Amino acid sequence: MKIDKLEIKNFRTLENVILTFGGYFASISGKNNAGKTSVIRCIRSLFKGQEREFSIFDEEDSISYTTAKTQWASCSAVIEFGYFLNASKDADPGLYSFVKKIAEIDNLPDHFNLEVKVRIKEKEEKEISIVINEKILEKYETGEIYQRLSSSNIIFLHNSTGGGNKIYYPSGARSFHEMMLSKDEKEDLKREQERIKKKVKKFASEHRGGLSGLLGKLEDKYEVELTVFDGLFRNSIPLGINLKDKGLEVALDDWGAGTQNRTQIMMSILSASRVKQQSNDENRITPIIIIEEPESFLHPSAQAEFGRVIRGLARELEIQIIITTHSPYMLCQEHPESNVLLDRKLFRNRLKETVVVDVSSNKWMEPFSDILGLNHEAVEPWRDVVKASRDNAVLVEGTIDKEYLEHISSLGIKGFTIPEGVEVIAYGGKDALKNSIMLKFVIEKFNRVYITYDLDAKNELHKIMMQLSLEVDNDHMAVGLNEEGKDCIEGLLPQNVLSNVYGSNTNIVMKLTSTDANARKSAKNELKAKLLEEFKKNRSVASADLKGFKTLFANINKAFNS
Incomplete structure (x- = not known):
């Protein structure tokens, strides 16, 4: 069972919101009183888990119209919950067989959708409707399936501040x-x-x-x-x-x-996994795990690591995990669309309804940073790293370094390839590495990471690498040669590439001695681009032409294959 979307109207501060959950992991963030708890309450009102022997709920899960209706909505406004669910024959055989029998759908596909609508009116009147793969169910069918859902122990809830069982x-x-x-x-x-x-x-x-x-x-x-x-x-x-x-x-x-x-969170995940693995239980429905504030009592770097582990388990076990969090370190960097950000509108300096903040742009972290209290200027150099989709990464100073490594790896020459499953990602220059808090967060985000930087930054970064217990060559290395003008990745290029570019671009080379800092910087960037272009021209490169890169690729492969 998986929740794909929630539509909520006139419930507490959720006057009219739509939340979509992509993949098996989803986070719900926002300031205090933004509506996170109300979203969880909405989910719990359908999936009560009444048959659990040791109740995981510490409060009444039913919704009272009188106390729950949005205060500023009209007197006759109706509380509405819309649950858009995804189920399958393999993961949810108990629900599949029940729906097929009750709804009399002989050709029910192995994967099917359920749309459950609950409307709560004045005098606590409740109306329920269910649509299965666009088929509107009759009253009897709706009642039976609703009862089956609400008593199926689907939700495993862990409130990190509640102390556990x-x-x-x-x-x-x-x-x-x-x-x-x-x-x-x-x-x-x-x-x-x-x-x-x-x-x-x-x-x-x-x-x-x-x-x-x-x-x-x-x-x-x-x-x-x-x-x-x-x-x-x-x-x-x-x-x-x-x-x-x-x-x-x-x-x-x-x-x-x-x-x-x-x-305790891991035990909840284990319990849900055991339920899913009961292949001989014809009544089985795969649970959904809800974790409130999993970052509680953890240092930021531990939050980043724990978030990575939870996200990995959700994908591995194919069990939906929905978390509420105040921590930017718990967000799903691999799939930003899995993160829901809630905020409150202001009207005459008074907080009003909850809104879902758009975080679909490339700078998706910025609104989270503003609301959750993390300076987005600290995050910006790491934007591409934070969005990484793989669990292992080689971090390089800039996009040109990234292109060199990916191009060389694409040639397929033995000893000069990036290990499978490893992503090459550019961070925003050597100064980004000086932010030890962000660097620690990034390291904990991945299963394994290898860091490279230009040789001219070695002395500046040595102390920081030692503070984080990172070992030279095993975890990081300075790239370049200890020669004038070669203390960067271009210093590893074959001599013929350097000669061709410098010899045919003397005007640009001369600008490197200009007294104008901007002119020098512009000339340096032009030469870097031309060197890369010249290097990539020749696809018939032999290993001898790449001897300057030999140590770099050897260290990278050792880091990820050891």
């Missing part, structure tokens, strides 16, 4: 993991329970005799019968959680808040 003892509370059981596991456990139950009954019979004897001393006489509770374990089992540290087991509650939060 707890079991309370006289000595205090303990966190627990709700281990979901497959159909086979439940049947196996049931057989074991029956065996244990018989043994317990035997012990109970002995206890009954002793208790009867004691009670017989009282004036009032009682018949005693001891029974064994049925259904101790049904759909899940509560398990205590300990983490090992240097061989010592420590209860999760005794770890730091950040470790507790990440562990």
